[in-house]
Amino acid sequence: MTVPMEPRDRLAFARALYDDVPLYDPKRSPVALDLTDNTNLWGMPPVAERTLRELPVARITRYPSLYAAELKEALAAFVGATPDRLVTGCGSDDILDSAMRAFGEPGSVVASSEPSFAMIPIFARMNGLQYVGITELPDHQPDIDALLATKPRILYLCSPNNPTGALLSRSAIERVVREAPGVVFLDEAYAEFAGVSAVDLAMQVDNLLVIRTMSKAFGLAGLRVGYAIGAPSLVRDVEKSRGPYKLNAMAEQVALAAxxxxxxxxxxxxxxxxxxxxxxxxxxxDRGYAPLPSHANYLCVPLARAVEVGQALRAHGVAARPFPGLPHVGDALRISVGPWELLTQFLAAFDDATADVYGWAS
Known part of the structure; x- marks a missing residue:
């Protein structure tokens, strides 16, 4: 006879530190036009697409390369580094998670400027680390004094920053690298749109890990190709933490083609x-709004009742990402940029949505 099992809220053998770790859930229902995730809305590069379509079956039936050595060579040439300074991963998220595991001792501090990438506090908790968020300054630069005062084992910065689009000053980055007691993670997911990078600084010091992705400018978000640049000893420890075979063969070949x-x-x-x-x-x-200056492929627009506007946009078949109560900004809407015909659709829906929420005549 089968004995029915009583559901339990928490397994006795579950890790207690996971009790307050949420699943990432942006609660996005499908819409006709999605401008929420800052990916390449023009599609993927043509040779990369052809490579994907023509990939030999043997590439799929066998394991990929251990540590993506061939891709490291191509990425090194792209960023101006040497392959021994590269580590790859299943998206930049994988790099960040693995790097926290590599350098964080249980209970040590991960400090981050806020607002920024929402997964950083989650990765910190997942790895048994103490997350400390420090509100950015009114000019959208990090509060370096307050960040350093936390004595972090890991200090995370993002440039251009998500969601504001602000570019961090080179002097701020250099000071953090010079004075941080531990490892500095600099997330450059949107660096191609800014046209500047601190990869050259990562070539000169041993405590800076510059984290990049092929999900944005390269249009390969679905294949999850991330990488990081740092001192050979630094990236080697990330690679140990990450383990082998973490970049699938299809992703590697398509990224190489691109x-x-x-x-x-x-x-x-x-x-x-x-x-x-x-x-x-x-x-x-022209409509009376004041978008924040952006160096990325999106705009952050201060907007009263942004969550309601976001819901109204969805009712009109368009999605943009609302951010309630951003420091020094208030409610805001983040809008990914793509082909102008898509942005024309967004503007029409935005006019209707704001009329719905604010009671204006459209």
Whole structure:
């Protein structure tokens, strides 16, 4: 006879530190036009796409390379480093998680400027670390004094920062690297749109890990290709923490094709994203809004009752990401940039949504 099992809220053998770790759930229902995740809305590079379609079956039936050595060589050439300074992963999230596991002792501090990437406190808790968030300054630069005062084992910064789009000053980054007692993680997921990077600094010091992705400018978000640059000893420990076979064979081959054959396409679409970002900002200013200056492929727009506007947008078939109560900003809407015809659709829906929420005549 089968004995029915009584559900339990928490297993006796579960780790207590996971009790307050939430699943990442942005609560996004499908819509006709999704401008929430800052990926490449022009699609993927042409040679990369052809490589994906023509990938031999043998690439799938066998394990991928241990540590993506061939891809490391191509990425090193792209960023101006050497392969021994590269580590790859299943998206930049994988790099961040593995790096926290590599350098964080149980209970040690992970400090981050806020607002920033929402997964940082979650990764910290997952790895048994103590997360400390420090509110950014009114000019959207990190409060370096307060961050350093936490004596962090790991100090996380993002440039351009998500969700504001602010570019961190080089002097701030250099000071953090110079004075931090532990490892500095610099997330450059949107660096291609800013046109500046601190990879050169990572080549000079032993405590800076610059984390990058091929999910944004390269249009490969679904394949999850992340990487980081740092001192050989630094990336080697991340690689130990990450383990082998973590980048699948399909992702590696498509990423290689993009780096070797599609850079003209990538650069052209980065330029288009920047042009359309500025054009969208002008259209929003014409409507009386004041988008924050952005160096990424999105805009952060201060907007009263942004959550309600976001819900109203969805009712009109369009999604943008609301952020309630951002420090020094208030409620805001983050809008990914793409082809202008999509942004025209967004603006029409935005006009209708704000009319719905604010009671204006559209």
């Amino acid at each position: 780096l070797r054959h599609d850079m003209a396409w990538v650069k052209a679409h980065v330029a288009l994203a920047v042009t359309n970002r500025d054009r969208l900002a002008a259209a929003l200013r």
